[in-house]
Each structure stands twice: as C-alpha cells, then as structure tokens.
Amino acid sequence: MNMNELNEPTASGSTRKIGPVILDLNNISLSFGGVKALTDISFNVRQHEIRAIIGPNGAGKSSMLNVINGVYRPQQGEIVLRGEHRKNMDCYSAAKAGIARTFQNIALFKGMTVLDNIMTGRNLKMKSNFLMQALYWGPARREEMAHREKAEEIIDFLEIQAIRKTPVGRLPYGLQKRVELGRALAAEPDILLLDEPMAGMNVEEKQDMCRFILDVNDQFGTTIVLIEHDMGVVMDISDRVVVLDYGKKIGDGTPDEVRSNQNVINAYLGVAH
Numbered sequence: 001m002n003m004n005e006l007n008e009p010t011a012s013g014s015t016r017k018i019g020p021v022i023l024d025l026n027n028i029s030l031s032f033g034g035v036k037a038l039t040d041i042s043f044n045v046r047q048h049e050i051r052a053i054i055g056p057n058g059a060g061k062s063s064m065l066n067v068i069n070g071v072y073r074p075q076q077g078e079i080v081l082r083g084e085h086r087k088n089m090d091c092y093s094a095a096k097a098g099i100a101r102t103f104q105n106i107a108l109f110k111g112m113t114v115l116d117n118i119m120t121g122r123n124l125k126m127k128s129n130f131l132m133q134a135l136y137w138g139p140a141r142r143e144e145m146a147h148r149e150k151a152e153e154i155i156d157f158l159e160i161q162a163i164r165k166t167p168v169g170r171l172p173y174g175l176q177k178r179v180e181l182g183r184a185l186a187a188e189p190d191i192l193l194l195d196e197p198m199a200g201m202n203v204e205e206k207q208d209m210c211r212f213i214l215d216v217n218d219q220f221g222t223t224i225v226l227i228e229h230d231m232g233v234v235m236d237i238s239d240r241v242v243v244l245d246y247g248k249k250i251g252d253g254t255p256d257e258v259r260s261n262q263n264v265i266n267a268y269l270g271v272a273h
C-alpha cells in the first residue's frame with residue numbers, strides 16, 4: 001500500500017492523512033564501551049503517523065529516542081530530518097527542529113506546580129531575555145501572558161485544571177505522566193517522542209493516556225514516536241511498528257505484519273507482556 005495515500009477515518013470523524021517521510025534513521029550504530037546498544041538500525045517515520053518502537057528490556061529502544069533527540073551521538077549512521085542529512089543531532093537543534101520528548105523516568109520539577117512545569121516547556125519559544133523578564137518590562141510582560149495562555153490551553157486539553165497549582169511531587173504517578181506530556185506539548189512540537197508513557201499505570205489511566213495521544217495526533221497533527229510495552233495499546237493505536245531485540249531490528253511494518261512475523265513472535269511476542 002502507498003502510505004502517502006492512506007486516509008483513515010478516526011473516531012472524531014476527521015480524516016488522518018499519513019504524509020511523506022520526515023525522519024529517516026539510516027544504519028545507526030551506537031555502543032557504550034563494549035556494549036552495543038544499537039547495531040545498524042534503519043527505519044523511517046512519516047508525517048502524522050503514530051510509530052511504535054517495541055522490544056524486550058535492554059533492546060535499545062530508549063537509546064534510539066536518545067539518538068533522535070541528540071542525547072546520544074551514534075558512532076555510525078545518519079539522521080535525515082525533513083531531507084537534511086546529519087551525522088548526529090544535539091538537543092538544542094532537535095528542540096529547535098520541533099522535536100519534544102518525555103522520559104521513561106519522569107523528568108519534572110517536583111517542587112514546582114503543574115502550571116510552572118508546563119511553562120518550562122515554553123522556554124525555547126520565549127524571545128525576551130532574562131533581564132527584560134526580571135524587570136517585567138512591557139514586551140516581556142505581554143510575552144509572558146501569551147505563554148501562560150498557551151500553558152492554560154494545554155491544561156484544559158489534558159483536563160488537569162483542578163491540579164494546575166498543585167506541586168507535581170504531590171500528584172499520583174499517572175497524573176505526573178500526564179503533566180510531563182503537557183510539558184512536551186508546550187513546545188508545540190511537530191514530532192513527539194514518548195518513552196513508555198503508560199508504564200506503571202492502571203487500566204483507566206492507560207485509557208486516558210491513549211485518548212490524549214490519539215487526540216494530540218489527530219487535533220494538532222503531531223507525529224508521534226512511541227515506546228510501549230503494552231501490546232494491546234501498541235497494536236491499537238500505531239500505524240507502524242519497529243521491533244528491536246539486542247540492539248538489532250528484527251521487524252518493521254503494520255501491527256498485523258509485526259504480529260505475524262515469526263522472528264518477532266520468537267523474541268518478544270511469544271512471551272506475556
């Protein structure tokens with residue numbers, strides 16, 4: 001099937017259009033001393049798709065996201081973002097290029113409120129400098145208000161109005177994960193990298209998170225790269241799935257293709273998740 005022409009009606013009635021490839025990973029290899037975290041991995045991500053990365057513990061999934069947003073620099077391979085070839089990314093360029101991310105272990109300021117944590121996601125969008133902000137000088141003040149408005153929009157979208165002034169450290173785990181999604185959304189990313197957004201959640205929290213991910217993809221047109229261990233979720237919401245095992249790619253395709261791939265069944269799906 002030509003994915004450029006793939007139109008899928010969604011629950012909200014809109015039509016999802018999967019676009020051309022915007023991110024291409026070519027022959028990526030990454031090692032830490034003697035440990036080969038990734039070996040010759042190639043796959044691509046199309047605009048507006050939900051692309052899952054799955055595989056057993058230690059397969060290299062988080063390392064892959066870290067390569068995409070410039071936390072790790074691969075020894076080999078290249079990253080092609082919107083047609084621009086690079087040997088590696090750095091975090092600042094990735095953020096500037098519209099890539100945002102959440103982490104496997106929640107990375108929020110626990111003592112700060114939900115609203116303030118979400119505001120930190122807007123740092124890159126702020127034009128006025130520190131001195132202007134400190135003096136609360138006219139333009140800086142207007143800018144601050146616009147950023148607050150955006151943060152409040154995200155809070156409404158994620159249905160967390162009731163906890164907007166609560167310090168994040170006091171929230172249950174599931175809500176902290178939602179706030180972290182909010183912080184990433186505050187950057188208004190084109191590509192959102194989510195590292196196990198549903199890990200440790202109960203069924204209801206997972207359902208909520210699934211709905212938010214689908215809504216972000218649908219309403220904002222955000223491309224999503226998602227690591228997840230819950231196969232029900234992965235098979236339900238992904239357009240395509242890449243499977244890693246011991247740092248190597250062992251499968252790549254639609255959920256149905258991956259589900260019936262014997263290598264994938266042997267390495268991962270054969271066991272309960």
Ligand SMILES: Nc1ncnc2c1ncn2[C@@H]1O[C@H](COP(=O)(O)OP(=O)(O)OP(=O)(O)O)[C@@H](O)[C@H]1O
Nearest residue numbers: 032035036037056057058059060061062063064104
């Ligand atoms: N900073 C690091 N220094 C040394 N080794 C690392 C580092 N990051 C990852 N690794 C190693 O690389 C391999 C892949 O790890 P990675 O965290 O990418 O796996 P994963 O698929 O995300 O696993 P999990 O499902 O447990 O999160 C592992 O052997 C891990 O120990």
Ligand SMILES: [Mg+2]
Nearest residue numbers: 061062063104
């Ligand atoms: Mg991981």
